[in-house]
Amino acid sequence: MTQKPVLWITRKLSDATLERASRDYDVIINHKDGLHTADDIIAMSPKVDAILPCHSEIFDEAVSAKLDSRVKIIANHSVGVDHCDLVALAARGIVVTNTPDVLSDATADIAMLLMLGAARRCVEGDRLMRTGSWDFWSPSFMVGKQVSGARLGIIGMGRVGQVMARRARGFGMDVHYYNRKRLPEDFEQGATYHETVEDLLIVSDFLSLHCPSTPETTGMMNSDRFAMLPDGAVFVNTARGALVDENALLAALDSGKVSAAGLDCFVTEPGGNSAFSKYENLFMLPHVGSATRATRDAMGFRALDNLDAYYKGNTPRDALT
Ligand code: 8YV
Numbered sequence: 001m002t003q004k005p006v007l008w009i010t011r012k013l014s015d016a017t018l019e020r021a022s023r024d025y026d027v028i029i030n031h032k033d034g035l036h037t038a039d040d041i042i043a044m045s046p047k048v049d050a051i052l053p054c055h056s057e058i059f060d061e062a063v064s065a066k067l068d069s070r071v072k073i074i075a076n077h078s079v080g081v082d083h084c085d086l087v088a089l090a091a092r093g094i095v096v097t098n099t100p101d102v103l104s105d106a107t108a109d110i111a112m113l114l115m116l117g118a119a120r121r122c123v124e125g126d127r128l129m130r131t132g133s134w135d136f137w138s139p140s141f142m143v144g145k146q147v148s149g150a151r152l153g154i155i156g157m158g159r160v161g162q163v164m165a166r167r168a169r170g171f172g173m174d175v176h177y178y179n180r181k182r183l184p185e186d187f188e189q190g191a192t193y194h195e196t197v198e199d200l201l202i203v204s205d206f207l208s209l210h211c212p213s214t215p216e217t218t219g220m221m222n223s224d225r226f227a228m229l230p231d232g233a234v235f236v237n238t239a240r241g242a243l244v245d246e247n248a249l250l251a252a253l254d255s256g257k258v259s260a261a262g263l264d265c266f267v268t269e270p271g272g273n274s275a276f277s278k279y280e281n282l283f284m285l286p287h288v289g290s291a292t293r294a295t296r297d298a299m300g301f302r303a304l305d306n307l308d309a310y311y312k313g314n315t316p317r318d319a320l321t
Contacts, residue, residue: 114262
C-alpha cells in the first residue's frame, strides 16, 4: 500500500472537512486550535508534505525561506492570501492555493448585515434594550440612514463584490463600483463603473470594501480618501483591516464625515482596536464573514479538492503559484 501524504491542518476545521482529510491523508490536526508562531511553522515543516492553513498562519518571506523542502503544497482555507508571500513561496517551488467562490454568499451577507446595522444604529438600540434604559420614544428617536435609493460604492468587484451588488440591488440601492478592470456589461447588471477610486468615493453614500490586501491597497482608506465621501457616509469593511488607516476612520467618525461604520476586519486580529469601543456608531464583528456551517464545509472541501488534484498530478483549480 502506498503511503498517504502527511498533511498538517493548522486549525480546527469543520467536522466534515476533518473527516474527509483523515480518510485521504495522514493528518496532523491542531485539535486545541491554538495559534502558531513562525517558529512553530518552521519546526513542523520537516515532518509534513502539505499544509492546510488558515489566514492566521503567516508565511512571510522569512518563514518561506526556512520551510523544509519536504513541504510541497500550501492549500489555504481562505480566499485571501495576504498571509502568504507568493513570490517567496513560488521561489521555493511550493504550490499555493486558496478557496474562492465558496465564501462569497456568506461574506456578502455579513457586509449587508454590517451596512444595515451601522445605518440603522443597531449597537445603540441593542444597548438600550439590554441595559433596560429604553424609557423614551419619539418620531425623532434613533433615526438612521435609509439604504434604498442611496448610492452604494463597491471597491473591488470580484466574486464577493458582485454578490454584494446583487444583494444591494435587492434593497433598492444604486450600485457604483471601482475595479482594476471594468466588468463585461452583463456582469455589471446596471452598476456604474468609475475609473478611479476617487471618482467612486464622491458618489458613495455607502462604501463597501471587497478588494484584496496587497502592498498597493494597504492603507488605501486614508484621511484624504475619507474626506472625499459625501457627508454622513456609511463605511463597511469585510475584506481586510490593512486596507484602512484606523486613525483616519476615527477622525472621520469624530467629524461626522462618516456617520457610521460596520467592520468585520481590523488591523490587529485577533483583538481589534480598543479605541473603537466607545463609538456606538461602529457596528463590529470579530472576522466572521465566512463563518457559517455550510461555508466552512465548502471552504474545507475546496482546499481538499486542491490537494487531491495536486496529488493526482494535476494543476489544482485554485493554484496561485
Ligand atoms: C476566513 C477570510 O474566515 O477567506 C478569507 O480570506 O478572511 C475568512 O473568510 C479565514 O481566512 C479562514 O481561514
